[in-house]
Amino acid sequence: MNHTPLNVALAMGPGVAPRIFPPHRLAQLVPELLLLNTEPMEEFASPESQAILARTDILITGWNCAAIDADVLQKAPRLRYILHAGGTVKHHVTDACWERGIQVSTAAEVNAIPVAEYTVAMILLANKRVLQVARKLHTDRTTVEPDQVFPDMGNYGKRVGIIGASKIGRHVIRLLAPYDLDVVVSDPYLDNAAAAALGVELVSLDELVASSDVVSLHAPSLPSTENLIDAGLVAELRPGATFINTSRGELVDQDALLDRIQRGDLYAVLDVTTPWVLPPDSKFYTHPNVLLTPHMAGSLGTELGRMAASTIDEALRVARGKPLLHALHPNDLAFTA
Known part of the structure; x- marks a missing residue:
């Protein structure tokens, strides 16, 4: 008709x-x-x-x-x-x-796919210490024995903490399922049954931050989530951990994060910051423990x-x-x- x-x-x-x-x-x-x-x-x-x-x-x-x-x-x-x-x-x-x-x-559902893919790639590289080993190789320009420098390198058995069971957070969890990783999640709107259905353990934010080898932030930007990762939580990140942010910069106390990075025992992969473009003199640009990317995790x-x-x-x-x-x-x- x-x-x-x-x-x-x-x-x-x-x-x-x-x-x-x-x-x-x-x-x-x-x-x-x-x-x-x-x-x-x-x-x-x-x-x-x-x-x-x-x-x-x-x-x-x-x-x-x-x-x-x-x-x-x-x-x-x-x-x-x-x-x-x-x-x-x-x-x-x-x-x-x-x-x-x-x-x-x-x-948003399909835009979650490349963000999750970027995140999983960074998680695997972070646990393998690829960025740190590559930097040492470029700097020393001689033989590098990776596990002599980083004896904890590798993905087997590492704990990955996902903050926020959002569309992106859930997709990251699904993509991580084939790997021998211990994946935990923190989300105030998720219960134990829902977490179990995702194949992960629900833990408190404090426990996730303190126990994870990689912490990846996937909470939405809302008035209630501003400064979600505050100075106290930044201080709780375990030594040698990697913090990944593909969400929004305003969810993190960036001054506290930079201070912790400058202590030398924390790594960060930041696809988003506040402001959107950091000032030219920001130490995030120059610190060897930081990988900055220009909001490229999403669809491009x-x-x-x-x-x-x-x-x-x-x-x-x-x-x-x-x-x-x-x-x-x-x-x-x-x-x-």
Whole structure:
């Protein structure tokens, strides 16, 4: 039976669409949906944007999308779905969207995949002491006997502590399952039965920090989690441990972390910091016990195609009358980044 296709529009910051939605991706929407704009709306105030909004049933959003508030919604009477090709929607999906009953979906589930892969790679390298041994080899430029320098090197039997059974935290746990590691988790919203179902042991945050060879942070950035890893917990990290942060810098007392690193008995892998870009004179850049990466754990390069595919699949599900696969509910916002 023939039916009129729903209208879909794009809204995101400058330069985002070519990275996530090249033409061959957008072509997958047709003919089940009518694409109103191949050049995304970067704002919602212009007459051109408002003309598009008036016809939009489904809004596909990306990074740096403008806020969708009550004034915007007034110009979009048909809008029923916001499908975000990224993780958090807190910067553009406002209370007015939830009050209107708009259904929201995100690509957070698939964005968790590369973050988890990055984390697992760093965990395995950290326990193997690869970065430290490589640095010594580059510095000494002579024969290095790795286990003479680091007799505790290796992954067998090491304890890995996961802070936060988030989408990413759970995926890290799944990816670590084949290895001979002792994996523990700390999360105030997880009980022993749920932890057992994940195949890990639930422990207190203090016990996790004090007993783990690698501590990996995967809690969301919320007012309640700011400075979660405070000076006291930093002090409890066991000597020789590696601390990994792919979450957000504001969850950690960075001054305390740097002080501990400068004592020489702690290592850190930091994909996120506060501020987002550290000042040029930050000691994090120069300390040999620190590996800094520029917020690259999440979807980048070819991995953006996975987020695009997930979002387009959601749009096609709507067109076919199916429920969203990755629906986000208002109550979820208290537990998600």
